[in-house]
Amino acid sequence: MATSAPQDIAIVGYAQSPSWRQAELTEPQFLFPVIEQAIQHVLDAGHRTADIGAGIHASRTSEMGELICEAVAEIADMRYAYHAV
Numbered sequence: 001m002a003t004s005a006p007q008d009i010a011i012v013g014y015a016q017s018p019s020w021r022q023a024e025l026t027e028p029q030f031l032f033p034v035i036e037q038a039i040q041h042v043l044d045a046g047h048r049t050a051d052i053g054a055g056i057h058a059s060r061t062s063e064m065g066e067l068i069c070e071a072v073a074e075i076a077d078m079r080y081a082y083h084a085v
Contacts, residue, residue, distance in 0.1 A: 038071035
């Protein structure tokens with residue numbers, strides 16, 4: 001049995017939130033601002049790959065992808081997750 005990564009759980013919660021169901025946007029359109037904010041968050045923290053310049057933290061492409069995925073999960077959870085009580 002496969003286990004879910006934390007970002008998978010956040011995105012599922014996001015997709016089931018009331019704000020998503022009421023939106024007149026496609027799922028990619030709804031996620032674009034979250035992804036853009038996540039990328040900016042990672043860049044603002046100083047992470048860079050060699051091809052886009054030296055940053056505070058030199059990262060491989062796979063590491064950048066993981067950092068962006070983690071940031072997407074956190075931002076989506078803060079903005080849109082539906083937490084049942």
